[in-house]
Amino acid sequence: MIKQAQKTYDAKKSEQEVHAWWQASDIYNKLKRSRADAPTWFFLDGPPYASGAIHLGTAWNKIIKDAVLRYKTMRGFNVLRQPGWDCHGLPIEVKVEEKLGVKSKKDIEQVIGVERFIEECRQWALKHIALMTEQFKRLGVWMDWDSPYVTFTNDYIESAWWTLKRAHESGLLQMDLRIIHWCPRCETALAEHEIRGEYQDVRDPSLFARFKLADRPNEYLLIWTTTPWTLPANVAVCVHPDYSYARVKVDGDIYILAEALVANVMGELGVGNYQLMGLVKGKELEGLRYEPPLLEEVPKQREFQSHYRVICGEHVTLEEGTGCVHTAPGHGEEDFAVGAKYGLPVFSPVGPDGKFTAEAGKYAGLFVKDADRVILEDLERKGVLLKRGVITHPYPHCWRCQVPLIFRATEQWFLKISDIKPRILEKNSAGVRWVPDWVATRYVNGVESVGDWCISRQRYWGIPLPIWICQNCDDMVLIGGREGLATLASGPLGETDLHRPHIDRVKLRCQKCQGEMRRVPDVLDVWFDSGICSWASLGYPRHGEPFKSLWPSDFITEGEDQVTKWFYSQQAASVIAFGEVPYRLVLMHGFALDEHGRKMSKSLGNVVEPSEVIDKYGADVLRFYMLSANPPWEDLRFNWKGVDVVNRMLNVLWNVYVFATTYMALDEFDPKKIDMGKIRGHFLPEDLWMLSRTNSVTRGVTEAFEEFNIHIAARALANFVLEDLSRWYVRLVRERVWVEREDPRKLAAYVVLYQALHSLIRLLAPIMPYVTEVMYRDLVKAVDARAPESVHMLPWPSVQEAAIDAELEQGMSIARVLVEGAAAARQQANLKLRWPIGKAIVQTSSPEMVRLLRGLQSVLKGQLNCKELVLLGPEEYAAEFRLVCKPDMRSLTEKFGGLAPAIVDTVQRMDVRRLRAELRRYGFAGLQIAGQKVRISSEDVAFEEALPDGFAVAPTEFGRVIIDARLTPELKAECLARELVRRLQTMRKEQDLAMEERVDVVIGTKADEHVKLLASQQGYIAREVRAQNLRICRSEEVAGPGCVKDWNVDGDSFRLLVRRLSKS
RNA sequence: GGGCCCGUAGCUCAGCUUGGCUCGGAGCGCUCGGCUGAUAACCGGGAGGUCCGGGGUUCGAAUCCCCGCGGGCCCA
Incomplete structure (x- = not known):
């Protein structure tokens, strides 16, 4: 039987209860089993980083995923929904360092020990996986929480090794001396994509210096730089070959700088008096020798005496500086590139900790940024410095520890993206659908500007690079899996963990010279970990299935920051491994911002935690809000009022449901026992309308979901609940359901309402999984034992096109x-x-x-x-309307002279409506005036309607x-009756009477005329207030047990009595 | 500096693809009134706008084009 629902919906309580029931009855797994034979739909979860708690953005991400997955499941697919966790890398290392109170790699290796450090990192990840899993569950997200893919398992590591082996076999892996961004605190290289978006404004020195030319007395190259600490590594000065350079005389000295920048620079230097001594092309300066300004301080520079010349490079710009660029190939990418052309030495006297090495002479042991000051002083003392200032400019920082990065020349391992870029782009354009479509442009732009991928990190908690190098002959071997490792290992391998430090202890026997091979100590960039997850999560290559039947994935969705990160790292890794792209469909979503569009941050104090919202409104409301507030791909401005509006919608939905169940329960309505053939004939227009709306909304919501216009789906559903159901249909059927007898029209209303709600809860289920489950249980499951246990097991409602009547709507x-x-x-x-x-x-x-x-x-x-x-x-x-004709005397007189008064007279006696119709139709009307034919037209007469x-x-x-608006006595009687009914209903309610309960009612009035007036309404009143006996009398006569109350109805006093009948 | 997206009422957003009879809208908030046996609801009226700014195309621009300005993400 349908049971009357509780009057109010307690989201928190119900959600907990439903959640517990899902768990206890194993609903999720039952659902999965029910789809076991259905066509698969391989969703790939972008693995969140297993550190810290979820925030609103993470919540939104999983909510979008869950809604789509639930929808697809209802559409009949066997949806794969394994969650993933990104576990390696610096963020966790940094947290663990904090926890253990260590600050450097030296501490990790010597104080803590790598083994314990790794174990702490693993525990950190596990702890946060558990924490975040609970938070996701609370959002109502259904995934395989008990069997996620985790990037630190041996199987996963093997997938990475196998992939690298593929790269190696294709010649895409190389070791090279490169200039890379280096974090002096974490003591590791950072890849290009780790720098992205990590620029922050910093204040740096800004200095002009003069480098004395070797063969020309009193002549100098004028350079500008913001990194004095790179001057010890200076080996050249670069000019643009095509620019014009000026020789400028100031106080007897001659400076060489770009002609275009002379005025600017002289202004900067505060030089008012200078003379232009001549112009020369940059190309002609090439080869000029200069004296290195820090030769005494950095004795190592003597080894580079053959250099210290002017060289030419196209990268020199006229946007800032002097057009003469201080060049240190050991500390800058462009410098490195141009240096390679000229065979310049790559001098990089800076250690991994950001301190100068012994090669830096006087500066050895100083942290580079601290050395700035010392170097400036030296330059000043030596008369090299012309001006020192301060500049604020964007500078890259470590994305984890926020320390400014430096450039260093180091040996790193790279994937040669340049070789596969065309294939990535080609496969992407052929095989991937981007939603919205313009993301494709953004993606392609990003890929086109990407460089080679530095995959090595000089850290601990990561997938170890599976590269061993012979200590004797330098031969290199790349291991693609555990078996390969066991074959070559010099000792037994056993069930070893593949992380450091264990893996570092594995020595291999060189196949060429029998020498000992040791592993390159680096670990992999974490972005490589997640890049391979489409196959690593399936256990490939260790297991051929399910990879062979599932890959590539059908759907991924992540935030817009992932366009050049995970969306890219996956394609790059996959093209290396398989020559194919690993996913077919991408939905990019936006960022969760505060209500003013600012990033949520602790410092701004504008952070909203998902749990705050859930505690207040429940997960359903948060979900509906986040899915309805925006198109998924736009940034979401979180707004509490918006959440509240959703909550009210939920409330109205619940009220409609209470309304339906109240009366259905009262009448013991059983949808299974309805003879539709009989009912069909009793549908009223509003019933047919509701059925039509139900189906057209189903159609609209389905189309919206298919196009990922989830916001449109959600808004259509809210509109359906508020406008169609609550504000209209329920209002229309109210009178019908109040009728106390078996009435086919009442049943018709129930049938329609039932169908509408049945469709509605299915359409809403992907968005609000909890409340729909509650409604389903009482509305459907309670009357149909054979119905599936959960609303989420139902198929998506189909559209009955025949029921849609556009004209009726x-x-x-x-x-x-x-x-x-x-x-x-x-x-x-x-x-x-x-x-x-x-x-x-x-x-x-x-x-x-x-x-x-x-x-x-x-x-x-x-x-x-x-x-x-x-x-x-x-x-x-x-x-009732009188149409009045108003002749225009002026117009008539002008046209007809003396006939005008007669015309007016005639016109006013005519049928006004016919006259107007004639004029409208033909533009004129013919009249007979005093035997004359007269033709009047529209401008001669005006018409006015008069409302009585x-x-x-x-x-x-x-x-x-x-x-x-005129009320006759009969109408007044009815008005009065309705006023009294309303008050009697209030009294019933105040006495907590059940809706069907009967009462005795006495109406007392001061005016005798009311007694008479109300006599005609007795039946109506009695019916409406369920009165068994109704007496109308003078107020003084109202007495007896029961509730008595005096009322004022539009100025007249009434005394009303409502008496509960003793239950018999 | 470059790419992509966004900018409409105090706030959050529809409308823009395909220019014109929902072209100036909705919800929230404010205000006045009403309704109420599903109602911690709801309904009606009112106030509130340089459709970011400036040019252009057109008979006609919130809508299309160009140039700015502001915000977001990404890249330099």
Whole structure:
């Protein structure tokens, strides 16, 4: 049996209860089993980083995923939904360092020990996986929480090794001396994509210095730099070959700088008096020798004496500086590149900790940034420094520890992306659908500008590079898996963990010289870990299945920051491994910002935790809010008011549900026992309308989901709940369900309401999994033991096209506007809505509307609360309207002179409406005036409508509504009856009477006329308030047990009594 | 500096693809009134706008084009 629902919905309690039930009844796994034979849909979870708690953005990400996955499941797919966890890398290392109180790699290796450090990192990851899993579960996210893929397992590491082996075999892996971003705190290289978005403004020294030319007395190259600490590594000065350079004389010295920058630079230097001594092309400066300014301080520079020349490079710009660029190939990418062309030494006297090495002479042991000051002093003392200032400019920082990065030349391992870039782009454009489509452009732009991928990190908690090098002959071997390792290992391998430090202890025997091979100590960039997850998560290559039947994945979705990160790292790794792209469909989503569009951050104090929202409103509301507030791909501005609006929608949904179950329970309505053949004949227009709406909303929501317009789906559902169900259909059927007997029309309403709710809960299930489950259980499961246990096991509702009647829907929306118009007219006339009126006239603005409204007259009549409804087309007029013809005397006199008065006289005796129709139709009308034929036209007469007293009119966009506001005594009696009914209902409610309970009622009045007036309404009142006995008398006579209350009804006093009948 | 996206009422957003009879809208908030046996609900009226700014195309621009400005993400 359908049970009456609780009056209010306690989201928190219900969600906990549903969650526990899912768990206890193993619903998720039952659902999965039920789809075991269905076509698969391979969703790949972008692994969140297993450190810290989830924030609003992570919540949104999983909510989007969950909604899509639930939808796809209902569409009949066997959806793969294994969650993933990204566990390696610096963020966790940094946290563990903090926890253990260590600050450097030396501490890790010597104080803590790598073994314990790794174990701490593993524990950190495990702890946060557990924590975040619980948080995701609370959001109602259904995934395989018990069997996620985790990047630190041996199997996963093997997948990475195998992939690297593929790269090696294709010649895509290389070791090279490169200039890379280096974090002096973490003491490791950072890849290009780790720098992205990590620029912060910093204040750096800005200095002009002069380098004395070797062979020309008093002549200098003028350079500008913001990194004095790179000057000890200076080996050249670079100019642009095509630019014009000026020799500028200042106080007897001559400076060489770009012509275009002379004025600027002289201004900067505060030099007012200077002379242009001549111009020369950059190309002609090439080869000029200069004296290295820090030769004494950095003795090592003597080894480079053959250099210290002017070289040419295209990268020199005129945007800042002097056009003469201090060049240190050991500390800059462009410097490195141009240096390679000229065979310059790569001098990089800076250690991994960011301190100068012994090669830096005087500066050895100083941290580079601290050395800035010392170097500046030296330059100043030596007369090299012309000006020192300060500049604020963006500078890259370590994404984890926020320390400014430096450039260092180191040996690193790279993937040669340049070799596969064309294939990535080609496979991407052929095989991937991007939603929204413009993300494809953004992605391609990103890939085009990407360089080689530095995959080595000089750290601990990561996938070890599977590269061993012979200590004897330098031969290199790359291990693709555990078996390969066991074969070559010099000792037994056993079940060893593949992380450091264990793996470092594995020595291999060189196949060439029998020498000992040792592993390269580096670990992999974490982005490589997640890049391989589409196959690593499936256990490939260790297991051929399910990889062979599933790969590539059908769907991924992540935030917009992943466009050049995970979306890219996956494609790059996959093209290396398989020559193919690893996914078919990408939905990019936005960022969760605060309500003003700012990033949420602790320092701004604008952070909203998902748990805060859930505690207050429940997960359903948070989910619906996040899915409805925006298109997924735009940034979401979190707004508490918006959440509250969703909560109210949920409330209304619940109220509709309470309404339905209340009456259905009362009447023991059983949807299974309904003879649809019989009911069909009793459908009223509003029933057919509701069925039509149910199906067209189903269609709209389905289309929206298919296109990932999840916001449109959600908004359509909210609209359906609020407008169609609550504000209209329930209002229309209220009277019908109050009827106390078996009435086929009442059953019809139940059937329609039931169907609407049944579809609605399925459509809402992917977005609000909890409340729909509760509703499903009581509304469906309670009456049908064979129905699936959970709403989430149901198939997605199909659209019954035959039930959709576009004209009916159109007509109904017009009717609604007209009813609103009538309310406005009533307000003018001071007529309460519950007061019946005699007549309402609807004059539409087109004949089309008359047709659309014809079948809806019963609805209109009921909602307009009138005894008589007149529906008119635009050219039809109500009898109550008088059309008055106003002749234009001036116009008539001009045209007809003395005949004018006679014309007026005739016109006013004519049928005004016919005259107007004639004029409208032909533009003129013929008259017989004193035997003469006269032709008058539209401009000669005006028409005015006169509304009689007692009428009120309201215009609407579809026509106007006119109401007869005059109340006859009969109507007044009805008005009074309704006023009394309302008060009696209030009294019933106050006494907590059950809805079906009967009462005795006495109505006492001060005025005898009321007794008479109400006599005619006795039956109506008794029916409405479920009175067994109803007595109408004078107030003084009201007495007896029961609740008595005095009321004032529009100035008249009444004493009402409601007596509960003793239960028998 | 470059790429992509966004900019409409105090706030959060529809409308823009395909220019014109929902072209200036909705919800929230404010305000006045009404309704209420599903109602901690709801309904109606009102106030509130340089559709970011400036040019252009057109008979006509929130909508299309160009140039700015502001915000977000990414890249330099």
